[in-house]
Amino acid sequence: MSSAKLQAAREFILAEHYDTARVILDTMKASPTAQKWLARLNEIAPEEEAVKHWEYIDVYIRASDRIPTDLHNVLEEHQFTNVDHFYSRLLNDYGAQGWELVSEDPQGAELVRLLFKRPLQA
Numbered sequence: 001m002s003s004a005k006l007q008a009a010r011e012f013i014l015a016e017h018y019d020t021a022r023v024i025l026d027t028m029k030a031s032p033t034a035q036k037w038l039a040r041l042n043e044i045a046p047e048e049e050a051v052k053h054w055e056y057i058d059v060y061i062r063a064s065d066r067i068p069t070d071l072h073n074v075l076e077e078h079q080f081t082n083v084d085h086f087y088s089r090l091l092n093d094y095g096a097q098g099w100e101l102v103s104e105d106p107q108g109a110e111l112v113r114l115l116f117k118r119p120l121q122a
Contacts, residue, residue, distance in 0.1 A: 002031055009037065018045040053120035057099065061090070063112050066104075 005024050012021035022041060028034035066087045091101060099116035107113050 002028060002034070006031070006033060006037075009034070013037075013041065016045075019047075022047065054117045055120045056102075057094075057116045059090075059094070059114040059116065060107065060111050061087070061114065063106065063110055066112060 005028055009021040009024040012018070012024065018041060022038065025034045025038040025041065094101070094116055098118040098121075100118060102115045102117050105113045105115070
């Protein structure tokens with residue numbers, strides 16, 4: 001079993017998939033070879049630190065913009081649907097810029113606050 005894991009880790013290292021190789025080698029605590037490879041791997045490709053810094057953006061939209069006006073008609077015609085609508089286009093536009101929707105908070109009856117986050121841009 002150990003030789004198969006070492007072979008798999010070796011293939012991932014050669015393909016420069018260091019994080020995957022590291023995960024395999026971390027499971028082999030009793031193997032001196034695996035620990036040697038892991039130490040060498042940490043020298044040539046140190047583990048990246050987890051994202052610790054985020055940036056946020058608030059976007060306010062009308063509550064009525066979240067639901068297409070013809071949604072009931074669409075759902076009557078199709079059990080499942082993919083509606084091209086202002087709200088879905090807005091989410092896709094922000095998503096394409098790296099923003100992830102974190103929350104939606106009603107702001108009274110008229111507005112909804114959308115909170116987006118993404119890793120801090122350097």
